[in-house]
Amino acid sequence: MSTGEFARGLEGVVAAESAICSMEGGLRYRGYDACRLAARKTFDEVAYLLLEGELPEERQLADFRSSIATNATLPASLAALLRALPRDSSPMDVLRTAASTLGTCDALRFDNSRAANLQKSRQLLGQLPLALAVFWRAPEGNALPNWRADASIAENILTLLGRGEVDAESVRALDMTLVLYAEHELAASTFAARVVASTLSDLHAAVTAAIGALKGPLHGGANERVIEWLRQFRSPQDAERWALEALAEKRRVMGFGHRVYKQGDPRAEFLREPCRQLAARVGQQPFEEIASRIEAVMLREKQLHPNLDWPAARIYYYLGLPIPLYTPLFVLARVAGWCAHVIEQHSDNRLIRPRARYVGPPPRDLP
Ligand SMILES: CC(C)(COP(=O)(O)OP(=O)(O)OC[C@H]1O[C@@H](n2cnc3c(N)ncnc32)[C@H](O)[C@@H]1OP(=O)(O)O)[C@@H](O)C(=O)NCCC(=O)NCCS
Structure with missing residues (x-):
């Protein structure tokens, strides 16, 4: 089979159909202008929108937050691992390790259904911030504050990262960035997640790959x-x-x-x-x-x-946040988009397997 036209960096190549995000004529999540969402909605509502397809009613939002809060715990083995990692580890590597380890012990790890993936997504929205805080604050040796179901994800993140009493303006500022970081069509990390999901591998594997891709300075770094x-x-x-x-x-x-x-x-x-x-x-x-x-x-x-x-x-x-946590904060937001893409990929899957144009030595005989 011959190969098609080569596009360096896949520029301009349409590699998927998606109902999650559009970039023509302004950035939209599921049809809503992303900047308007940032101005008027919390990251929690936007994560729900990306995952479920519609903005939540009040009751649905309360249930969503409560589910994130209930699942915002880490297996003891992962908490111990996070505290044992070298202190100079990149927090991005720490998050990648956390996502991978969570995949080893998730109760639904053999289940790639939409319901299971939605459950795993809600879990990760609370577990990843918690994992980051456990690693980052390990030297303090104190117990971390509990995740609060009556507070937004942004407020929980600021509290977990040790900002003490957080004011509404700081929460709002963080929230806006999380909304805008939450999704961006086929950015490199999302493409990585979709490639992994397209092999019918699981959501944790896809998120682990995506975190690896986001780390680089041409992307999240x-x-x-x-x-x-x-x-x-x-x-x-x-x-x-x-x-x-x-x-x-x-x-x-x-x-x-x-x-x-x-x-x-x-x-x-x-x-x-x-x-x-x-x-x-x-x-x-x-x-x-x-x-x-x-x-x-x-x-x-x-x-x-x-x-x-x-x-x-x-x-x-x-906001006084430590610089090594900036790209990890991007992860805590983009995980919503990655998970939405994994669910979408699994719902209508075809293995993603492009071709390369060969530019190596011509056929030759062994000496
Ligand atoms: C994001 C990025 C990777 C997109 O790259 P791209 O679409 O592949 O664009 P190219 O690398 O082809 O760049 C096109 C031209 O603009 C220049 N350019 C692009 N971004 C640049 C930047 N941030 N600083 C200096 N020059 C830049 C390139 O050097 C190139 O110039 P040339 O034509 O004279 O060689 C690139 O703009 C970049 O490296 N930005 C800095 C990293 C960053 O902020 N990443 C976050 C993205 S949200």
Whole structure:
């Protein structure tokens, strides 16, 4: 069989039909504008929408939250493993290990039905934040607060990660980023999840693969790099000099550019104002001035717009969250989208198995 046309990085290739997310004419989840969802709904409601197909009624939301709370526990063996991992492990590797280990002991591990996958998805929405907190806060040696069914996932995450009393504005800011991180069609990690699901492997295996894919700096890892770089600059002038230098040396500026959004990422545009407001609240306006200058340089020199990681990283910074947890926070949100895609793949499956164009040595005889 001959191979079709080659598209480097699969650019422009339509590899699935999906009813979860569309990107033409603005980002939509199940038909709803993602930025409007971020403005008006919690991540919990959006996770429900992605998984179930419709926004929840009040009762359905309460049941959803209660199910997440009931299942927000870890097997003792996993909790012990998380505490025993090297302290300098990447929290992304920790989450990947947690997802994989949870798959070994899940009561429904031999069941790939829609009902079982929905149950596993609800479990992961609580278990992954818990696993991250168990690892991150192990040195403190204290018991973690219990997951609260009467609080949103965003509030539970902030509490678990040790933010103490959390104020409504901080919860709202985190919630908006979680909604916008929750789903993005066939991003590399989601494609990885669908490839795994297409072999009729299970949801935990697909999520484990997806976390591995999200770790890289060209995908989720960009949000941590954004802040590590931004923090070096003392002034907008300093930042401009650096940005020009990076472009001249053909280095990538993290938080800019996108495979699909060439005219700007609507999610980054939406978060612009909330990010500025939060910066003003915590006295970080100078940091925003530095960020604005880099944005101006990137647009002027390369016509490159910021992507979601650019404001999301700054929001996490202003919330005082530790930098190594930024990409893991992306996981805690995107797991909703990954699970929705696994369920969709299983519901109408065909093995994903593309071809490669061979460019190696011509046929030759053994010496
Ligand atoms: C996201 C990304 C991987 C998309 O890449 P892509 O669609 O494959 O785009 P390309 O790599 O083909 O880049 C096209 C051109 O823009 C440049 N470019 C793209 N993103 C850039 C960036 N962030 N910084 C500097 N230059 C960039 C490339 O160097 C290339 O320039 P050239 O034509 O002069 O060689 C890319 O924009 C990137 O690396 N961004 C930084 C990482 C990031 O923020 N990731 C999060 C994505 S949500």
